[in-house]
Amino acid sequence: MPDKGPSNVQRAVQELRARIFSGDLAAGSDHLESELANLLEMSRTPVREAVLTLEGQGLLELRPRKGVRILPLSPDDMAEIYDVLTELESHAAERAAQLDHDDDDLADLARAIRDMDAAITGNDLDAWADADDRFHTELVRLGGNSRIEAIVAMMSDQVRRARTTTLFMRPLPTKSNEDHRTVYQAIREGDAATARETHRQHRQHAKSILVELLGKHRLRFL
Amino acid sequence: MPDKGPSNVQRAVQELRARIFSGDLAAGSDHLESELANLLEMSRTPVREAVLTLEGQGLLELRPRKGVRILPLSPDDMAEIYDVLTELESHAAERAAQLDHDDDDLADLARAIRDMDAAITGNDLDAWADADDRFHTELVRLGGNSRIEAIVAMMSDQVRRARTTTLFMRPLPTKSNEDHRTVYQAIREGDAATARETHRQHRQHAKSILVELLGKHRLRFL
DNA sequence: GCATTAATTAATGCATGCGCAAATAAATGC
DNA sequence: GCATTTATTTGCGCATGCATTAATTAATGC
Known part of the structure; x- marks a missing residue:
C-alpha cells in the first residue's frame, strides 16, 4: 500500500509553492493545468484546487485559456x-x-536575536535570514491577533521569495539587530510606544534599503 | 439555450456569499458539499471550488466529513x-x-460624506451604512496600495456581516461624520499626520463602541 | 496580398462515478 | 449490561470524459 498521508491537494500546494520559491516555476511564466498535473503526477482536479488556494495567497493568477501565471513581483x-x-x-x-x-x-524571540548575532559573526546569510524570519513571526505571534498573523505570514512569503535574489546583493545588516534588541526590551518592559515606533522605523528602513537596491540593480521584477 | 454568462463557480461564490450574509446559511452551521450542490443546482465540483475560495476569504471552514462550517464571529x-x-x-x-x-x-469621498449627512437627517440606517462603506472603500483606494485594498475589503466584509445585527442595536452615530470631514480636509490639504491620527482614533472609537455593545447584549457570536 | 470568415485544435468547466476512509450502527463476547 | 469488534453507511478525494468556447490555423473573397 503506497501511502495514505497528505492529500494530493495538499501535496500539490506544497510542491507548487516550493517550485515557485525555488524559481523552478519562474515568475511571469504560464503553465497549463495539464502541464502541472503531469508534473506532479496527478489528475487535473487536485491541481485545480491547489491552484485556487495559491491564487488566494497571491502567488499566482488564473488566466483562463492562458494557463496559470506565476505572479512576478515588481519593486512597487x-x-x-x-x-x-x-x-x-x-x-x-x-x-x-x-x-x-x-x-x-x-x-523564542530572544533566541532569534542570539541566532542573528551568531549568524552575523559567522557571516552566514541563510542562518541570518532564517533567524530574522523567526524573529518577525514570533513578534507577530506575541501580538495575539490571529488575522494579523495570517496576513503577515502571507506577505512574508512574498518577501522570502524575493529575498532569494536580494539577499546576495548586499552585506549582512549588522546594525539591524540593535533594533531587534530595542523592540525586545520594550516588550519586556511593557513600553508599547517604543516597541511600536522602533519596529516601525526598522521596517521602514528595510523598505527603503530594498527599494533603493532594486532601483540600483535595475530590477523590474523578481 | 439557457445562458452562457458567469461560470458556475462564480455563481456559487456569489450565491453562497449572499446566503451567508443574509443569514440563510447561519453562522456556525454545517453543510455537506452535496447539500450545497443541490441547493445551487449544480454538481459538487464547482461548489468545492467556490468553497475553497470562500475559505481563503475567511468566511467558512472546511472540515472533512463534517461539512463546511460557516464561521461565526466572536467579539474577539x-x-x-x-x-x-x-x-x-x-x-x-x-x-x-x-x-x-x-x-x-x-x-467620491466628499459625496459619501454628504450622503451620510443626508442619511442622518432622514434617519435612514441602510443609506448611512452604505455611504459609510463607500467612504472607507474610497479612502483606502486613494491610499494607492492594492494589497491594503484587498485586505480591507475582506475584513470589511466580515464587519458588514456583523452589522446586519449590530446596526439596529444603537442610534445613528451622528458625530462620526465630523471625523470623516476632518480626514477629508487633512487629505485635501496634504496634512498626512492629521489624516492618519484622526482616522486611527475614529476606528478605535468605533471598535470600542462595538465591543461594548456586544458585551452589553451578551452576544457570544454573530 | 490583405481581410474576413470558416474549420480545426486545444484548454477549460463541469458532471459523473468509484474507491477509500471515517463515522455510525449492529453484533458479539464477556 | 457494557465494551469491543465487525458490518454498514456515508461523504469525500480524485480520476475520467465530454461539451463548450477561446485560440489558432486554413480558406475564401475581394
Whole structure:
C-alpha cells in the first residue's frame, strides 16, 4: 500500500509553492493545468484546487485559456508589501508590549536575536535570514491577533521569495539587530510606544534599503 | 439555450456569499458539499471550488466529513478585525494625504460624506451604512496600495456581516461624520499626520463602541 | 496580398462515478 | 449490561470524459 498521508491537494500546494520559491516555476511564466498535473503526477482536479488556494495567497493568477501565471513581483509590489508589514507588525509589537509577557513567552524571540548575532559573526546569510524570519513571526505571534498573523505570514512569503535574489546583493545588516534588541526590551518592559515606533522605523528602513537596491540593480521584477 | 454568462463557480461564490450574509446559511452551521450542490443546482465540483475560495476569504471552514462550517464571529474576532482595519486604513489615509489628490479625485469621498449627512437627517440606517462603506472603500483606494485594498475589503466584509445585527442595536452615530470631514480636509490639504491620527482614533472609537455593545447584549457570536 | 470568415485544435468547466476512509450502527463476547 | 469488534453507511478525494468556447490555423473573397 503506497501511502495514505497528505492529500494530493495538499501535496500539490506544497510542491507548487516550493517550485515557485525555488524559481523552478519562474515568475511571469504560464503553465497549463495539464502541464502541472503531469508534473506532479496527478489528475487535473487536485491541481485545480491547489491552484485556487495559491491564487488566494497571491502567488499566482488564473488566466483562463492562458494557463496559470506565476505572479512576478515588481519593486512597487515590494513597496506595498513592506508597508503592510510595517503597519501590522508594529501594531503587533505594541500589543505584545501591552500583554506583559514573561521571559518564558519571549524565549523564542530572544533566541532569534542570539541566532542573528551568531549568524552575523559567522557571516552566514541563510542562518541570518532564517533567524530574522523567526524573529518577525514570533513578534507577530506575541501580538495575539490571529488575522494579523495570517496576513503577515502571507506577505512574508512574498518577501522570502524575493529575498532569494536580494539577499546576495548586499552585506549582512549588522546594525539591524540593535533594533531587534530595542523592540525586545520594550516588550519586556511593557513600553508599547517604543516597541511600536522602533519596529516601525526598522521596517521602514528595510523598505527603503530594498527599494533603493532594486532601483540600483535595475530590477523590474523578481 | 439557457445562458452562457458567469461560470458556475462564480455563481456559487456569489450565491453562497449572499446566503451567508443574509443569514440563510447561519453562522456556525454545517453543510455537506452535496447539500450545497443541490441547493445551487449544480454538481459538487464547482461548489468545492467556490468553497475553497470562500475559505481563503475567511468566511467558512472546511472540515472533512463534517461539512463546511460557516464561521461565526466572536467579539474577539471583531476586535481583531477592527485592529487590522485601524492600522491599514489610517495608513491609507496618511498616504492619500501625501499623494496630493485634486478635488476631482476626492469627489467620491466628499459625496459619501454628504450622503451620510443626508442619511442622518432622514434617519435612514441602510443609506448611512452604505455611504459609510463607500467612504472607507474610497479612502483606502486613494491610499494607492492594492494589497491594503484587498485586505480591507475582506475584513470589511466580515464587519458588514456583523452589522446586519449590530446596526439596529444603537442610534445613528451622528458625530462620526465630523471625523470623516476632518480626514477629508487633512487629505485635501496634504496634512498626512492629521489624516492618519484622526482616522486611527475614529476606528478605535468605533471598535470600542462595538465591543461594548456586544458585551452589553451578551452576544457570544454573530 | 490583405481581410474576413470558416474549420480545426486545444484548454477549460463541469458532471459523473468509484474507491477509500471515517463515522455510525449492529453484533458479539464477556 | 457494557465494551469491543465487525458490518454498514456515508461523504469525500480524485480520476475520467465530454461539451463548450477561446485560440489558432486554413480558406475564401475581394
